[in-house]
Amino acid sequence: MESNSEMLDKKELLQRISTGDEKAFREFYYLYYQKLVSFARWYINSIELAEDVVSDVFFNLWKARNSIVGIVHFDTYLYSAVKNGCFNVLKSSYYKRVTLGVDELEMEAYIEPDGSDSKLMYGELNAAVTAAINNLPERCKLIFKLVKEDNLKYKEIAEILDISPRTVETQVAIALKKIEQELYPFLK
Structure with missing residues (x-):
């Protein structure tokens, strides 16, 4: 926001x-x-x-x-x-459509520096977050990126993608739930 x-x-x-x-x-x-x-x-x-x-x-x-x-x-x-x-x-006639590519979405995580293995834990957590986001369905991943990385409002995303704001809200909820499930081993 x-x-x-x-x-x-x-x-x-x-x-x-x-x-x-x-x-x-x-x-x-x-x-x-x-x-x-x-x-x-x-x-x-x-x-x-x-x-x-x-x-x-x-x-x-x-x-x-x-x-x-x-x-x-x-x-x-x-x-x-x-x-x-x-x-x-x-x-246009000069472009042949192929599978859509996606830039990796990176997220930051904060780990208390309580020992020598905190960098290792950070690396594992960061890799897990990136993998969880990359495992999202394409449309869900796009909407999640627009909300979290580009800081767009649900209404703006709905207008851009020609969908309802409720669909945006649902897709973000699905993304968060799937990411949380994949990060469960890190949550204590």
Whole structure:
């Protein structure tokens, strides 16, 4: 969930971009680029094409910079633009769709440094969390990543993926339950 200061910072950046501030646009680009490329990879199994789609979205954003301040839910707008760009690539004749690739989602865990084997425990726990997330069904994994890594709200994800907010909530609950089951040996 975004804090009020993060929302104000984002609005300020958008305001500066709308006036042609290239430095603000670079900041905004670096804030979103990796997240959006990772999201695009859920649809396109090519890092190059995913980067192209995201670059096109940013190019079009810069071209239409005068009107971006009026966009109410900007995160939803960006992710939807990337998703639509991916669909356009998938529909095009020069792209053959193959199995979707997924970047690994890393999570941090905190272990009390009470002995020499704490690094080993951390490594095992981190590997178990990564494996648990990677074992989720694809759609569930995508929704979990958008909630936990990209900090999007359920309503925003529902709009981006064209599903109900209740479906998002259900998928997150399923993900958490499956992850908890796989991490049970670590829970004492």
